[in-house]
Amino acid sequence: MPGKLLVVNKKDEILRSETKEKCHEKKGILHRAFSVFIFNNKNQLLLQRRSKFKLLWPLYWSNSCCSHPQKGEDIQSAAKKRLKEELGFTCPLELAGSFQYQAQYKNIGSENELCSIFIGGYNGKIRPNSKEVADWKWVSLSGLQRDIRKNPQKYTPWLKIELKFLENNRVLPLHSEIKNLNSILVQLNKIIESPIKNILLAGIDKKFQKIISYQILTGGKRLRSALSIICCKMLGGKLKDILYPAAGLELLHNYTLIIDDIIDNSTLRRGKPTIWFKFGKSAAECVGIDYSAAIFQAAAKSKNPVFVSELLAKTLKTVVDGEFLDILFEQAEKSNEPYITENRYQKITKRDYFDMIRKKTAILFQTSCELGGIAVSAKKEEIAALKNYGFNFGMAFQIQDDILDIFGEKKSFGKTIGKDIEEQKGGNIVTLLSLEELNLKDKKRFLKILKKKKMKRKDIKEAMKFIQKTNSHQKASLLGKQFAEKAKKSLESLPKNQWNEILRTLADFVLNREK
DSSP states (O other): SSSSEEEEEOOOOEEEEEEEEHHHHHHOOEEEEEEEEETTTTTEEEEEOOOTTTTTTTOOEEOOOEEOOBOOOOOOHHHHHHHHHHHSSSOOOEEEEEEEEEEEEEETTEEEEEEEEEEOOSSSSOOOOTTTTTEEEEEEEHHHHHHHHGGGGBBBBHHHHHHHHHHHHSSSSOHHHHHHHHHHHHHHHHHHHHHHHHHHHOOOOOOHHHHHTTTTEEEEOHHHHHHHHHHHTTTTHHHHHHHHHHHHHHHHHHHHHHHHHHHHOOEETTEEEEHHHOHHHHHHHHHHHHHHHHHHHHHHTTHHHHHHHHHHHHHHHHHHHHHHHHHHHHHHEEETOOHHHHOOOOOOHHHHHHHHHHIIIIIIHHHHHHHHHHTTTOOOHHHHHHHHHHHHHHHHHHHHHHHHHSOOOHHHOOOOHHHHHEEEEOOOHHHHHHHHSSSSSHHHHHHHHOOSSSSHHHHHHHHHHHHTTSSSSHHHHHHHHHHHHHHHHHHGSOOOOOHHHHHHHHHHHHHHHOO
């Protein structure tokens, strides 16, 4: 590959750029790299045999793809690009972790890398580049590990290290489990739809029912209501006791989306026009009032109506706090809104950001899980564990949402990519991490773009280039992973059954999702 590699220290801080040849001489210079592991729906790993033209370890079998990001290149984007160059396809990739290693090949040279591992799923055609790949095959993990023990000389050193790393850190892919999870979510979606529609449309004139139903029928996995049901079932509860609290929470969530889309002038939600964009702001505001009333009708049908109603009210108020912070983090001029102009945050810290997403996003997932416990009159310590799971799950969810806003694909994400930049929002973790890493000149220019009176498409593209210069994507992914791991740890004190396993898989799924 042309271009220079990124020489880093052990903290992954860029020191300089250097030629590929120089980085691999003798014992090698520590540089940034990536390895990609692609699995199909049979949980088989795609292996490639390295080309005979490779300087180091030619004709050895290795993982699906590996290479190096270059200056100004985001590491995950570089991994996707290299996958396309070597094997003729691309797919969503999830960061599984990173590690440092050094390995010498004969007296020719060495790999000395700080390597990020990405995992993806793919079931289509492979179109290998013969200059890069001598051969390829799908293998089972168990078969691969047996052959490595029998014929270690056939495989690259980093493949053997990475397999152990993935196994030790319990991050081998769960594609079959994710597939099963999607099936379960579809079933739960169908179960909750009836009580949601019954409450939402009760007492509504028939001529308005179509517009009232629009928001709730635009799709989505309804993760919040699903979490309520799953937590209830995990603790041995009955479906009838959780349906209406779960429906109330899903209505609360959709109510906040209606308002959020109006505030942000968002035109897309779940790949479809937002309700205000389709029907107008006046109509959307009327629909929102109906949703707010339906929330407490659902609470009234719950097993513990007073407690559930109070919990939903507190949750909604917390979301409002989070929405206020999100608005005040925006850098765009709003001359017709004096409160925002006077109270706007001039500097946003990561602590500010975490406070905002805790209130705006994580609280809804926390309440989802708490409702599941309330429905079965769970013990105090069980409720605490459920809340802890929901909180950390929600934090990971929002971080992934921020990542998708910058790096996702519009077709999959269902929202406009780069929307947070267009709206000049300061409350995006990718933006904050980028600002920490950019040099003073680039940082000033980036902030100037975010504060422009009128944002143009070329400004968004320029801002994206600044972000891609940094390692913010990887850092944000690692933050999301840390919260997901905390969520899974909370499950250890709860009953070990199939529902517990589903919650564990959901924590992995939240980092894999494309929308």
